[in-house]
Amino acid sequence: MENQKTWDFDGWAANYDTVVARGSGVHMCYEEVLEHVAEVARIRPGKLVLDIGTGTGNLAIKCLLRGARVVGLDPSPKMLAVAREKLGDDPRVEFLVVADPFLHIPFPDGRFDAVVSTYSFHHVTPLEKPRAVREMVRVLKRGGVWALGDLVFWDEQAEREALRRLDWLEEEYFSKIVELRRMFAELGMELEAKQFTPVTWVLWAVKPA
Numbered sequence: 001m002e003n004q005k006t007w008d009f010d011g012w013a014a015n016y017d018t019v020v021a022r023g024s025g026v027h028m029c030y031e032e033v034l035e036h037v038a039e040v041a042r043i044r045p046g047k048l049v050l051d052i053g054t055g056t057g058n059l060a061i062k063c064l065l066r067g068a069r070v071v072g073l074d075p076s077p078k079m080l081a082v083a084r085e086k087l088g089d090d091p092r093v094e095f096l097v098v099a100d101p102f103l104h105i106p107f108p109d110g111r112f113d114a115v116v117s118t119y120s121f122h123h124v125t126p127l128e129k130p131r132a133v134r135e136m137v138r139v140l141k142r143g144g145v146w147a148l149g150d151l152v153f154w155d156e157q158a159e160r161e162a163l164r165r166l167d168w169l170e171e172e173y174f175s176k177i178v179e180l181r182r183m184f185a186e187l188g189m190e191l192e193a194k195q196f197t198p199v200t201w202v203l204w205a206v207k208p209a
């Protein structure tokens, strides 16, 4: 049985945007990471995007600015309250509270042009990650793009070294690229990866047409 970690996102909601704006520690290159996710996910006018763990809506806003429509899912009502406050009643975006939005996506197969997520997938346990990958790919259209920006390591050794070296890094459920690559290969998808900081990568893969 995995040791379940807990986080207080409702408590963090009010000052989340102030913290990420500092761009330090795990949030180094925050804006660049979000931009790159939107870029590799090919967010364009008319696209329908699912943003999982949308939080205060910062990636959703980047997708809206590129002309897309967005559905944002998050388990934290208070994070979503901040997102709604920022976006007002923009009809191109919908935010839904979902308890486990990587594992139970309340949409039919093949609905979205892109499934994106930033700084949230490290809350999914290693045992749940293969199921979460299948669930995200399920709701993607053929030819659609999955894109992730997160705290990620190449493999377990890289993670151990970072945890030893970086005093601001706390242990969480960080993905390993070598493992994700296998999960996507099983679905006929090739994982691509670009590193932004010692702990942050953008990963993406296209669903076969």
Ligand SMILES: C[S@@+](CC[C@H](N)C(=O)[O-])C[C@H]1O[C@@H](n2cnc3c(N)ncnc32)[C@H](O)[C@@H]1O
Pocket (backbone or CB within 6 Å): 009, 020, 052, 053, 054, 055, 056, 057, 058, 059, 074, 075, 076, 079, 100, 101, 102, 117, 118, 119, 120, 123, 124
């Ligand atoms: C660090 S914030 C990231 C928010 C936003 N995506 C961003 O890039 O700024 C993490 C978000 O993931 C949400 N979250 C926590 N556990 C989750 C889970 N198991 N599945 C999906 N989202 C989760 C939190 O409520 C929070 O809004």
